[in-house]
Amino acid sequence: MFKDNMYKDNYINSLRNDIIEVVEEYLSPVALNYGYSEVPLESGIKWKPIVLLIGNYSSGKSTLINEFLGCEVQMTGQAPTDDSFTIITGDSHTSSDEETRVTEERDGKVLLNDPEYPFESLKKHGQKFASHFRLKKVNSDFLNNIAIVDTPGMLDSISERDRGYNYQEVIGDIAQLADLILVLFDPHKAGTVREAHISLRETLPERTFEERVHYVLNRIDECSSLTDLLQVFGTLCWNLSQITGRKDIPVIHLSYSKSAVKNKTLNDEGFLKHLDNRHEKLKETVLKTPHSHLDNLVSFLELHSTRISHLLETLINYKKKMKRHNFKTFIRGSVLSLFISGFAGCYCFFGGYDSEISALVAFSSFSFLMFLWTIVAKMFSSKYHDTILSELDSLTILNNQTREDSWNSIKGIAETYLKKTKGKFSLKKVKKDFSSIEYVDMNETKEFREGISEVTSIHPDEKFLQMK
Ligand SMILES: Nc1nc2c(ncn2[C@@H]2O[C@H](COP(=O)(O)OP(=O)(O)OP(=O)(O)O)[C@@H](O)[C@H]2O)c(=O)[nH]1
Numbered sequence: 441m442f443k444d445n446m447y448k449d450n451y452i453n454s455l456r457n458d459i460i461e462v463v464e465e466y467l468s469p470v471a472l473n474y475g476y477s478e479v480p481l482e483s484g485i486k487w488k489p490i491v492l493l494i495g496n497y498s499s500g501k502s503t504l505i506n507e508f509l510g511c512e513v514q515m516t517g518q519a520p521t522d523d524s525f526t527i528i529t530g531d532s533h534t535s536s537d538e539e540t541r542v543t544e545e546r547d548g549k550v551l552l553n554d555p556e557y558p559f560e561s562l563k564k565h566g567q568k569f570a571s572h573f574r575l576k577k578v579n580s581d582f583l584n585n586i587a588i589v590d591t592p593g594m595l596d597s598i599s600e601r602d603r604g605y606n607y608q609e610v611i612g613d614i615a616q617l618a619d620l621i622l623v624l625f626d627p628h629k630a631g632t633v634r635e636a637h638i639s640l641r642e643t644l645p646e647r648t649f650e651e652r653v654h655y656v657l658n659r660i661d662e663c664s665s666l667t668d669l670l671q672v673f674g675t676l677c678w679n680l681s682q683i684t685g686r687k688d689i690p691v692i693h694l695s696y697s698k699s700a701v702k703n704k705t706l707n708d709e710g711f712l713k714h715l716d717n718r719h720e721k722l723k724e725t726v727l728k729t730p731h732s733h734l735d736n737l738v739s740f741l742e743l744h745s746t747r748i749s750h751l752l753e754t755l756i757n758y759k760k761k762m763k764r765h766n767f768k769t770f771i772r773g774s775v776l777s778l779f780i781s782g783f784a785g786c787y788c789f790f791g792g793y794d795s796e797i798s799a800l801v802a803f804s805s806f807s808f809l810m811f812l813w814t815i816v817a818k819m820f821s822s823k824y825h826d827t828i829l830s831e832l833d834s835l836t837i838l839n840n841q842t843r844e845d846s847w848n849s850i851k852g853i854a855e856t857y858l859k860k861t862k863g864k865f866s867l868k869k870v871k872k873d874f875s876s877i878e879y880v881d882m883n884e885t886k887e888f889r890e891g892i893s894e895v896t897s898i899h900p901d902e903k904f905l906q907m908k
């Protein structure tokens with residue numbers, strides 16, 4: 441059995457390393473070259489699975505984390521308490537037999553520059569963000585295979601300028617790295633907070649997958665009765681359907697933190713007794729994150745290879761359009777020059793000059809006109825380049841929602857690349873890159889998916905899925 445688990449462990453790890461290797465070898469160089477990403481893509485997936493907690497201020501994010509860990513790692517309080525992004529991870533050097541505590545802290549500047557961590561891409565958010573970013577190591581078994589990110593509570597009254605960095609962008613960047621996202625609400629502000637609206641309507645749909653986002657209505661012990669809770673729940677559902685535009689309501693876990701209410705008398709113990717507190721379920725979900733991590737890695741590979749091929753396809757279409765346009769301009773110029781120089785030659789010939797001189801006049805006027813035409817053609821070409829930039833949608837086919845989503849995420853990148861290069865790049869190279877990325881998209885991802893299903897179907901043993 442032990443041998444079996446060893447084998448399975450190795451298999452999982454080698455599959456994981458293979459995926460990272462493909463990203464490193466095929467995707468990253470292309471992504472960096474065309475401005476698809478500013479940092480190597482694999483830097484975001486090399487680390488352990490990440491669980492992101494977001495939600496209204498005082499919805500109980502930090503309390504929930506403390507409860508998971510059985511230790512006061514994060515500060516809690518009724519007012520907006522914590523305006524930092526805190527990565528909380530395990531400490532392999534300190535025994536979990538000792539009392540659970542924070543064993544090491546690192547500040548943002550160190551964290552953002554340490555290649556051991558996947559946060560290099562967050563450097564662009566500036567100094568102010570760096571001072572609101574930190575890491576805590578805790579000697580807890582709970583954190584052996586995962587890291588949890590606690591975030592500043594979402595507010596109504598604050599603007600990006602007040603925060604000093606782009607809050608939604610930071611949430612989006614971390615969401616992109618996360619394997620699980622818990623969105624917490626509380627009965628006092630059930631889906632009504634402005635920043636939460638923006639995150640759920642714009643940030644998360646662009647940066648993560650629907651199935652990774654889990655909704656939690658926390659602090660339900662504060663509802664005065666079951667009727668009160670039903671009203672709060674109804675309000676939250678209505679708000680969520682307005683925000684997400686979905687007709688089906690996602691699963692909303694009802695929960696409350698026993699440690700937070702233990703010193704207070706519950707308003708109506710009766711109604712809580714009939715409800716299943718989902719704290720334990722949430723804990724299980726968080727602990728199972730490494731299980732979905734491999735799947736998420738393949739989704740990462742699929743998503744980025746599809747989007748990068750879409751980007752390259754757009755650049756190829758640009759080149760083709762430009763080529764067609766330049767060819768037409770050349771033909772027009774040649775015909776016109778031929779006509780004028782022919783006319784000039786004939787004029788000379790019938791005007792009494794001998795045939796040699798007339799031919800020379802025709803030839804030199806043709807050459808001169810063609811020379812003039814190349815200058816005019818350059819102007820036409822740069823005008824056409826601007827026209828294409830103003831109608832970028834004409835470079836792609838958007839026949840389904842996936843293509844539209846992909847286009848929305850790469851349109852800006854295509855525009856920047858075309859502006860930067862002024863359209864002067866090698867079509868041959870783009871085609872070569874396109875075929876190698878398409879190969880990953882068509883073949884490698886399929887093989888990895890098969891590899892994962894093989895592992896899970898043959899050995900449905902939980903232990904082996906744990907990441908090293
Ligand atoms: N009654 C009750 N109080 C809770 C519960 N969870 C948290 N609290 C209390 O609510 C307050 C806010 O909790 P925090 O954990 O600080 O909330 P937070 O979401 O981290 O808040 P910010 O960091 O400010 O965004 C604290 O006083 C907690 O004791 C709960 O389930 N029930």
Ligand SMILES: [Mg+2]
Binds near residue numbers: 503514516521522
């Ligand atoms: Mg907090």
